[in-house]
Amino acid sequence: xxxxxxxxxxxxxxxxxxxxxxxxxxxxxxxxxxxxxxxxxxxxxxxxxxxxxxxxxxxxxxxxxxxxxxxxxxxxxxxxxxxxxxxxxxxxxxxxxxxxxxxxxxxxxxxxxxxxxxxxxxxxxxxxxxxxxxxxxxxxxxxxxxxxxxxxxxxxxxxxxxxxxxxxx
Numbered sequence: 201x202x203x204x205x206x207x208x209x210x211x212x213x214x215x216x217x218x219x220x221x222x223x224x225x226x227x228x229x230x231x232x233x234x235x236x237x238x239x240x241x242x243x244x245x246x247x248x249x250x251x252x253x254x255x256x257x258x259x260x261x262x263x264x265x266x267x268x269x270x271x272x273x274x275x276x277x278x279x280x281x282x283x284x285x286x287x288x289x290x291x292x293x294x295x296x297x298x299x300x301x302x303x304x305x306x307x308x309x310x311x312x313x314x315x316x317x318x319x320x321x322x323x324x325x326x327x328x329x330x331x332x333x334x335x336x337x338x339x340x341x342x343x344x345x346x347x348x349x350x351x352x353x354x355x356x357x358x359x360x361x362x363x364x365x366x367x368x369x
Contacts, residue, residue, distance in 0.1 A: 201225075201281035203251070204237065204244030204273065208258060209265070214299035214324065214341060215366060216266025219259045223247070223275040223282060228303035232332035234343065238273040252285045260292045267297035267323075276302045279314040286321045297323040299341075303330070306350045306361050324364045325350045 205222035207213075213220045225241035226233075237243060259265055268289050275282050286298060298321055302309065306327045309315040319325060326342050327350055334344035341349060354362035 201247050201278045202242060202244045203247035205271075206255065209262070210269070212341075213269040213271055213301070214267065215297070217264050218267050218269045218299070219255065219262075219265060220269045220271055221247075221255060223270060223272045223278050225277045226272050226274040226303065227277060228274060228329050230303060230330040230332075232335065233330055235272070241273075241277075243273070247281075247285070252288065256289050256292045259289065259296070265293070265296060267299065268293070270298070270300040270322075272301065274302050274304070275300055276304055276309060276315050276318060279312070279318040283314070283318050283321065286318065290321065299324045299326065301326045303328065306348070306355060310356070319352055320356070322352050325352055 202224035203221055204224045207220040210218050210220045222238055224238055224243040226239045229239060259268065270282060290298065300322045302325060304327060306325060309319045326347055328347040331344045331346050334346045336345050348361060349364040351362045351364040
């Protein structure tokens with residue numbers, strides 16, 4: 201598995217201050233994608249165990265972080281390879297949330313064993329392809345109106361998609 205980017209602190213890819221890892225590889229090829237350079241599974245460099253551990257150590261040492269976000273590409277094309285990284289991240293940062301972006305729908309993710317396992321490690325999944333005709337920059341954490349902010353635990357428990365709602369202060 202390769203990665204093609206890393207942002208130690210971001211406010212754009214999920215709720216709160218987040219570490220963002222861009223996993224290489226995507227076959228959706230959405231017209232208007234903000235990151236077409238990430239489509240190749242060979243983009244960037246190998247996301248080695250050493251690099252993964254470095255990201256986790258840096259995140260664990262940052263008391264301001266709220267969580268990890270997996271972007272891409274599409275991390276669900278590399279679900280089996282992402283699972284150990286997310287498991288290690290959650291072990292080191294148990295209070296953090298995990299978000300992931302995907303062009304797959306949640307209904308598709310839960311039909312594939314590896315994708316389901318990665319989904320279960322996430323708190324929120326932003327699902328669905330980016331659709332240029334549905335583009336809406338006013339929406340929080342997503343680029344087009346068809347994309348959903350899926351509350352994973354509630355959705356799995358209810359056997360239907362439940363939208364994530366930000367916590368009230």
